[in-house]
Amino acid sequence: xxxxxxxxxxxHWWSDRRAExxxxxxxxxTLAGVVAMLVFVxxxxxxxxxxxxxxxxxxxxxxxxxxxxxxxxxxxxGHYVYTFHAWALxxxxxxxxxxxxxxxxxxxxxxxxxxxxxxxxxxKQILHPVVRLLASVPSVIYGLLGVLVLVPFIGNxxxxxxxxxxxxxxxxxxxxxxxxxxxxxxVMIAPLMISIFADGLRSVPRHWLEASQALGINRWxxxxxxxxxxxRPAIVAGTVLAMARALGEAVMLAMVSGSVGFAxxxxxxxxxxxxxxxxxxPTIIQNIEGLSSPPLKHTLFAIASVLLVSAMLLSLAGxxxxxxxxxxAAA
Amino acid sequence: xxxxxxxxxTALGLLFVAPASAGAKTLIGSGSSVAQPYLQALxxxxxRVKPGxxxxxxADGGNAGVKDVQAGRxxxxxxxxxxxxxxxxxxxxxxxxxxxxxxxxxxxxLANMSLGELADIFTGVRTSxxxxxxxxxxxxxxxxxxxxxxxxxxxFTAAVLNGQTQGSNVNTLASDGLVANAIRQDPxxxxxAGLARSKTPGIKRVSxxxxxxxxxxxxxxxxxxxxxxxxxxxTASPDPDVQKFADWIRRSVPAGEIITKGGAVxxxxxxxxxxxx
Numbered sequence: 001x002x003x004x005x006x007x008x009x010x011x012h013w014w015s016d017r018r019a020e021x022x023x024x025x026x027x028x029x030t031l032a033g034v035v036a037m038l039v040f041v042x043x044x045x046x047x048x049x050x051x052x053x054x055x056x057x058x059x060x061x062x063x064x065x066x067x068x069x070x071x072x073x074x075x076x077x078g079h080y081v082y083t084f085h086a087w088a089l090x091x092x093x094x095x096x097x098x099x100x101x102x103x104x105x106x107x108x109x110x111x112x113x114x115x116x117x118x119x120x121x122x123x124k125q126i127l128h129p130v131v132r133l134l135a136s137v138p139s140v141i142y143g144l145l146g147v148l149v150l151v152p153f154i155g156n157x158x159x160x161x162x163x164x165x166x167x168x169x170x171x172x173x174x175x176x177x178x179x180x181x182x183x184x185x186x187v188m189i190a191p192l193m194i195s196i197f198a199d200g201l202r203s204v205p206r207h208w209l210e211a212s213q214a215l216g217i218n219r220w221x222x223x224x225x226x227x228x229x230x231x232r233p234a235i236v237a238g239t240v241l242a243m244a245r246a247l248g249e250a251v252m253l254a255m256v257s258g259s260v261g262f263a264x265x266x267x268x269x270x271x272x273x274x275x276x277x278x279x280x281x282p283t284i285i286q287n288i289e290g291l292s293s294p295p296l297k298h299t300l301f302a303i304a305s306v307l308l309v310s311a312m313l314l315s316l317a318g319x320x321x322x323x324x325x326x327x328x329a330a331a
Numbered sequence: 332x333x334x335x336x337x338x339x340x341t342a343l344g345l346l347f348v349a350p351a352s353a354g355a356k357t358l359i360g361s362g363s364s365v366a367q368p369y370l371q372a373l374x375x376x377x378x379r380v381k382p383g384x385x386x387x388x389x390a391d392g393g394n395a396g397v398k399d400v401q402a403g404r405x406x407x408x409x410x411x412x413x414x415x416x417x418x419x420x421x422x423x424x425x426x427x428x429x430x431x432x433x434x435x436x437x438x439x440x441l442a443n444m445s446l447g448e449l450a451d452i453f454t455g456v457r458t459s460x461x462x463x464x465x466x467x468x469x470x471x472x473x474x475x476x477x478x479x480x481x482x483x484x485x486x487f488t489a490a491v492l493n494g495q496t497q498g499s500n501v502n503t504l505a506s507d508g509l510v511a512n513a514i515r516q517d518p519x520x521x522x523x524a525g526l527a528r529s530k531t532p533g534i535k536r537v538s539x540x541x542x543x544x545x546x547x548x549x550x551x552x553x554x555x556x557x558x559x560x561x562x563x564x565x566t567a568s569p570d571p572d573v574q575k576f577a578d579w580i581r582r583s584v585p586a587g588e589i590i591t592k593g594g595a596v597x598x599x600x601x602x603x604x605x606x607x608x
Contacts (some may be wrong), residue, residue: 057438064503065496068479075394076417147509152516155473162517164471166460174502174517224357259478276502286505289364289392290480 033162038308045302053325056302059087063261069285074293082295084320086303087261092277095264096244096257100185105239106290108190109228112197117223120307131198134191146184151175159274167268171275173206176258179273182255185249189242196241200234223229234324240318244311247281254282340466358573361389362396362408365507366560367523371591373580376589380579384572393482397421400563406570408563409480421482422569424562426580428596430526431556432544433537434511438518440467443538446555450491452521455498458488460519474501475513475522483507487523490556519598527594546596561594
């Protein structure tokens, strides 16, 4: 027979203290890994920044020719060339990520409001798992749909011959375009936004909405003024997360955006949307074969460090934006 | 007790497995992604001949593969361009031939063009099909090519553009497959890819200077964009098994058949003699 007193005094092998220490060690190791990764990427990319200074972020010359010159200088064993002006890639990133985030934000907010408040129960039961499933679809599948369906459609049916001829000496309007990248990226990040927005809207206490309706205010106005306002921290969090995913998207954009280091010009009119471009992340994928060339390797790491720092700044901005909204928080 | 049993079972298992794998050897290679499909078929064919030899190949690009051989990380590399001065310490062995074909959409009537016309298209001098009369098109030319770090791009710029800069109106894609797909979907498109892509439906090959991109003209090197696929070995201490593998690819009848089936052209292989009835 066990002595109950003795049994209680013997510490369990997985005591609270041990759990605390072990989990703390795991968290510390993870943090150390993240910091080590950041330091490694920045150190590897530093020679590219050091050679170009702030001009690294500016414009000047063809970015594709600069990449080619770097690659050849490393391969032929001569003097290394480091000249690189990334503006065309940065501008493309801003346009594609910004455009997709804006489109996705508006559509996701309305869809989330509909799913949470207005959809009939049977539809909610279908929409909920479908949105979750769409949020987890690998990006390469969206890329395939883009290459096989959207890009040929834009190239053959949307862009006319006059538009193609007007810029044919500079770029080719063949469907691989800014608008293809924006549209597919919107479809990719919208389910993530809808999912987080809907979770935030569901957590709004029901009696807040009922109190508003009791004052004679209709459902739409109640939900918009009370529900959406109370869920604003979740809306900010969802937007930041979706933008971070968009910023790092490489495979799909390498397949549909055109893969030309060209900065689309809004003053070109509607053609601007059909112009090809290549953001920062796909540039790394497309030039991965050039890692054997030291100057190109450092430049690709420099691009990676810009992406990492941008993601961190985005996260920081999201946190800062949430602070004054906390007073509206539902939970 | 359970751990002891598990350990014993593992040790016994190893005793039985070890003799079966004794003498087995894995050859490590890296390099060209264009050559990868041919090599994978050749690896499988050679494994049937020499069951003790297996292969581990990483398609990290021809140039990276050469660097791997120089650093001792790989025992061999596959490359699609001829040797450069920076490839010191390595030996290039010709394996078989490939043709860099010029493809247009099936709807395009163009059947033949000169190297000069092709260079004009890819440097942005000719941007409309009206400037290439035999195409019977009056639309803009949508030129597609490969990334500037691809071995295929290096070969194309040297052989066609004579080192000139490729036009900014050329849409660059990440693989031969994407190039073939872009041409298939766009009636105004023209691009370059390996002979293996000639089986893609909806696209057709264009002759250069009256010479078709076909195995017989590639083998005789009459086709102007014929190129060798090379095996790169360390000059100082090449692995004898890799050398035997290279000899097998170059000389044997089955290897020649595998190369042909894959869409490339055997350069040195003997052919099977057919009996006369």
